[in-house]
Each structure stands twice: as structure tokens, then as C-alpha cells.
Amino acid sequence: MSILTKILAFLLSAISLLLVGMVVAFVGNTENYKQAYDEQKNLVTVMRADQATMEEQYNTQIKKCTELETKLQQQLQNMEADNNRLTADLRKAERMAQQYQSQADSWKGVMTGFEQSVRNLQASLSETQTQLDQARTQGIKDQKELNQITADLYEKIVQLQALEAERRRLLEQKKDLEEQVVTSNIPVREVRPVTPLTREAAPVTTTLPTSTDVKGLVVEVSENLVTLSVGSADGVREKMVFHVTRGSQFLCDVVITNVDINRSAGIIDLKVQQPQVGDTASTEL
């Protein structure tokens, strides 16, 4: 064996061993792609199954979302309709509030006028009450004078009855004397009265003013105060007496104490029944 053959055999063996080692190392360390492929394939299968499940769930959720969206859309439309209706109601309520506010303002003005009228009426009532007290005082004085005049009248009546009895007695005496003269035939002279009758009866004159009949209606009645619908323009004067009647029934008299142009007020006198608003008042029955 030549030297060249030996060298070739040695190099061939060395290279063969080196290549064998490299191949064994490479093959031993290489990755099992088939197994990895199978694992990835199984993983893809599982992922596809999961994808199908997820798609099914996604479709279910989409369907639910669609239904929920439809329902919410319907609710939204209903709420918009309610909102519009409530807006219209709100505007209507605002208009009503403005109207009520204007009415309240007007009523406030009216109430202010009423308060002023009430104050005026209270002042008038106080004044009328004072006049009523004065009239009552005057009535008491007049009653006392009337009682005094009545007592004087009774006294005069008694005196008149005594004088009448004296006149009758004198007439009887005169008749007896005339019979005695006739039986004794004494000539009769003209009999003259001792006191000549020079007075003549004066005609009866009334001091009351002549006035036409004034008629009116009772427009207001308080306790003893009556307001009539006629005034100075109709010829009403103070201290005039009105007779208040209801149909043919006499109720009372009203003595006028205050006279206005178209109104008059007075106090009740000779009260038979309480007058009411609408009763007739006239100066002549």
C-alpha cells in the first residue's frame, strides 16, 4: 500500500467520521416539524371550533343587540313622543301660569280697591254709628218731651171734661130759668153775651212742606239703618219720613238722616217687621 493510498484512506475515514458526527448532531438536534405541524393543526382545529362557537355567540349577541336596539329605538321614540307631549304641557302650563299671574295681579288690584272701599265703609259706618247714637239721644229727649206733652194733654182733657160738665150744669140752670120766666110772664129782653165773640176760627194751616210723592226702593239694610235708592235729585230732604211696604203690608217708617245725590239713608222707626232689600219706600201710603 502506497503512502498516497494510506493518506487517502486516513483522510476518507476522518472526513467520514466528521460528517457522521455532524449529521448525527444535526439530526439529533433538529426539530420534529411533523409533530409541531400536528400540534398546530390540532390547535387550528380547536381554534376553528372556538371560532365557530364564538361566531355563534357573536351572532346570538348580534341578534340580541339588534332586538335590544329595536326595543331601545322604540323606547326612544316613545320617550321622544313623551318629551314632545311634556314640552307642550309645559308650554301650556307656562301660559296658564302667566294667565293666572295676570288674574292674580288683577285680583290684587281689585282687592286693593275692595280694601279701600271697606275702609271707606268702615269710616262711614263709624260716622253713621255716631249719628245713630245722636239720633237715639235725640229720640230719648223727644220721648221725654212726648211724655210731658201727653201728661199735659191728659191734664187738659181732664180740665176740658170739667168744663163740659160745668157747661151742662149751666145749660140746665138756663133751661130752668127760661121755664121760670115763661111761667111768671116776665118780658124777655135780648140776651147778650157777657163776653163778645170777636174771635173767629182761624183756618187750619199745616206747617209741613207740600211735596210730591217720592217712591224708591230699599237697596241696603243694616241693623237700624236703611239705604234708599232715591236722593236729593229726587226731592228727598233730611227728616223726611218714608213708609216701607212690601206689597200691601206695612213694614216700618224710615226717617232720613243723610241725603246724597242719588242715595239717602235713614233710621228705622215704627218697626213692625224688618225691611229687606227690594222693599218699596214712599212718602205717601
Place this chain on the structure above:
Amino acid sequence: MAKKTTSPESDIYTAILALACLAVLAATVFVTLKSIDYYGSESLFKIEAPR
């Protein structure tokens, strides 16, 4: 015929070559088994029915 003389060194080289061939054969077997293990026998050889 003359007898060919052989030296002991030639046996050593022959043994080295035999060892190298054995190593190559073992590597081939190892690679084949490994391939069968990884990719199956059909990737190396497949028996098909005659048409």
C-alpha cells in the same frame, strides 16, 4: 504465482476504513430511524397498488 506480501500497517488502515464505513452505516440507520420517527415511513417509501 508469487505470494503477495502484506504488512501489518495495511491491516490497520483497513480497520480504519471498516470503522469509517461502519460509522457511516450507523449514521445512516440513525438518520433513517429518526426520519421514520418524525415523518413516518410513508415519507421514505410508500407501497402503492399496481395500476
